[in-house]
Amino acid sequence: MNYDQFGGLTGTDLQGFHQGGDTELWKRLGSFVATVDGEDGPISGVRFAVWAPNAQQVQVTGDFNGWDAHDLALIPGTGVWGGFVPGAGEDALYKFRVRGVDGAWREKVDPMARFSEQAPTNASIVYESKYVWSDDEWIARREKSRAHAEPMSVYELHLGGWRPGKSYLQLADELVEYITWQGYTHVELMPVAEHPYAPSWGYQVTGYFSPTSRFGKPDDFRYLVDRLHQAGIGVILDWVPGHFPKDDWALGRFDGTALYEHADPRQGEHRDWGTYIFNYGRNEVKSFLVSNALYWINEFHIDGLRVDAVASMLYLDYSREEGEWVPNEYGGRENLEAIDFLRWVNLHLYERHPGVLMIAEESTSFPGVTKPVHEGGLGFGFKWNMGWMNDSLRYLELDPVYRQYEHNLITFAMVYAYSENFILPISHDEVVHGKGSMMQKVPQDDWRKFATLRAFYSFMWSFPGKQLIFMGSEFGSRPEFNEATGLEWWVSDLWGHRGLQQLFRDLNALYRANAPLFELDNSPEGFTWIRGDDAERNTLSWVRHDEAGNHVACITNFSPEPLTDLPIGLPEAGVWEEILNTDSAVYDGSGEFGNLGQVTAREQPWGHFPAQTNVTVPPLGAVWLRRQAGPATP
Known part of the structure; x- marks a missing residue:
């Protein structure tokens, strides 16, 4: 034949x-x-x-x-x-x-x-997709989007651990309903590419082009993404081009030689993770990886990729002692081939799909991560703000009596807030491996734990930058994340947990409805301190602004003492509506400390502001006040 x-x-x-x-x-x-x-x-x-x-x-x-x-x-x-x-x-x-x-x-x-x-x-x-998409309207809108000037609150989840046993098709109903109710703009999925070891959560990939069959077929995954898009929810996918596992049936030593990886273990192996490192200088490997990034966006309509472990790619001496790494051609520690690869993939994806999100999980101070490639940067759209995360969580874990001595932990991020385009992450990495859940991090009794978390998340949602939280944080999950058992959803009906979950719903709604909270995230013009140095009272206060002259004042009290008649300056005189009070009874707060729905600022200079007023801020609580240039919206 x-x-x-x-x-x-x-x-x-x-x-x-x-x-x-x-x-x-x-x-x-x-x-x-x-x-x-x-x-x-x-x-x-x-x-x-x-x-x-x-x-x-x-x-x-x-x-x-x-x-x-x-x-x-x-x-x-x-x-x-x-x-x-x-x-x-x-x-x-x-x-x-x-x-x-x-x-x-x-x-x-x-x-x-x-x-x-x-x-x-x-x-x-052998698989051939027969899926017919129904998200044309979403894709057209995405191509015209201005991500930096738009709201972005991201719900990070592990598909297998969110509600164990659910398929892509079942998640297309249940996840879409939940995210719509909570009001997040995006979901971020921990890796869905095929992986053999479930506790790796997908970060050790053996099938880069293959959505995991644990939850169904590839077209079932397409359906999940399509349904999310039709509900107005973007989909970000964790992508792992930094390393791959050594399973003898996968990529490693594919033809008996180091094909996808470096042969020299000083360049080709991550000893911490027991994995191989891609050889970014090899043309075929670059083609494989850039194609893989484009594949998820082209074939599955993914809206963005969060690139995992970027720091491990950028530095030749990452987690290595002296003599255990090979310098670059100039004698330096930067991995020039990986840098070129990252620039290439970012350039190509933004060119092919305007509006896509390229996000770096980069834990060092490497310069220009979100700077355009033509200006010498890596070309990412956003970077996870790991410094903000580490400092904020250290502050959160302190007993309130000691917070006044570590006030800089909660304010320092403003020093570099505009150096990159940041996402503020409270991710899965912060609630695993003995770190404790967010509930476990906060000291003292349950009342103070829940009150502190409500104050913290309102602080986070009002801080410059986009927001990301890991599943379960929104209702105060007590155990650490365990992919085998999933979330304890039953507690979300209990006191404290339910109030926190309701707060997240309202935070997302207020955030999306008020441009000052997101429009100028990457510009100093969008932020003015009221007081950043009030360490003695464990209090932070600032005003967020938008281009139209609207303002939202945000005051957070990390002390267990209520603040009554606290004097603050404001940019305009007149009535300021209280749009958030985390001590409200609807959030399982006391309902005792508020401003009766509004405060009135009088024309009287206060610091660098032309007006001032007095506010009540609940213990371990936060208050948001809104002043709009036009008619107020609910």
Whole structure:
């Protein structure tokens, strides 16, 4: 039987891959249902293609041939082995058998597989999407968005731990309903790419192009994203280009050599994590990774990628002692190849999809993370503010009597607030591995724990920058995160927990309705201190502004003592509406300390303000006051 053994794939098709410029590699490598011309007419089957340049022989084996061997042929000059298998079809299970330069056979899953078996099995699965999207309106709006000047409150979650046992299709109902009720603008999903070890939470990826089959098929995941979009909710996905696991059936030593990774362990291994590091200087690896980033956005309509562990990519000496790393060509510690790769992926994605969000989890002071590439930066849109997170949580954990001595912890972030475009993260990393839940971090009894958390989150939602919290924080989950048991949803009906959950709903609604809280996040013109030095009373106060001249004054009291008749300055005289009081009974507060719905500022200079008034601020509580240029909105 004569037919095109490569199913139409040619060396010309692979030139961009070898030059590092092919950013749609999933259209060329992997498995594809195809029809080729035979002597007696069309022949249906599957075309397979895999990169293994140093292999002596490559075979494909699967349930279509009784797991026997079907030899693939080397496409001349490409390092890619390909073949067409008649009679194979969609949903077929398969693996590659690769005989390396050492003569040893290795059974490998397809690096480009678009669907995979659920662990502990790991075969790749031939899959063709048939999904028809219904989010055109969302995508059109996203392309015209101005993310930095728009509200962004992100709910981070682990799909398997949010409500264990739920499928993508079930989550499309339950998650959409919950996020809509709570009012977050985005969800951020911890990695959904296929991974064998559940406690890794998806951060050790073996199937970069394959949504995990734990919750259903790839088109089921598309449906979840589509439903979120139709509800007006953006979807950010955690992406892990910094390292990959050493499972012998996955990417590592794929053709018997260090193909995707560096051969030198001083460059190619993360000892802390027991993983390999990608070789960012290799064109084919760059093509693989940039294609993967674009794949999630093109094929699954993902709205943004949060790039995990960027610091580990930027520094050659990351978590290494002297003599355990290889300097760059200039003798420095910066990983120049990784920096070039990050710039390339950011440039390409923003060019292909205006409005997409590229977010760096970067824990150092590396300059210009969110600066444009043409200005010498890395080109990310946002950076997680890890300094704010660390300082704020240290302050939160102090007994109130000691907070006055560490006041700078809660104010220092304003010193560098405009150096990058920040997201304020209280993420999964802060409630695992013995760190304790947010409830456990706060000292003293439950009344003070809940009051302090309500004050803290209102402080966070009014601080310059976008916001992110991890699932369960919104109702005061007491245990640390455990992906195997999920969240204790039953407590959300109890005193304190329910009030906190209601506060988050109102915070999100107020945040989205009041432009001063988000429009000028990245400009000093959007923020004015009332008092940042009131350490003795553990109190912070500021005014947020928008371009139209509206104002929201935010006063937070981290002391257990109420503040009555606290004098503050304000930018305008007149009536200021009290739009938030975290001590309200609806939040399970005492309901005893407030301002009867409003305060009136009189024209009398106070500090650098032309007007002043007196406010009551509850113990371990916060008050927001609004002054609008036009008619007030509810």
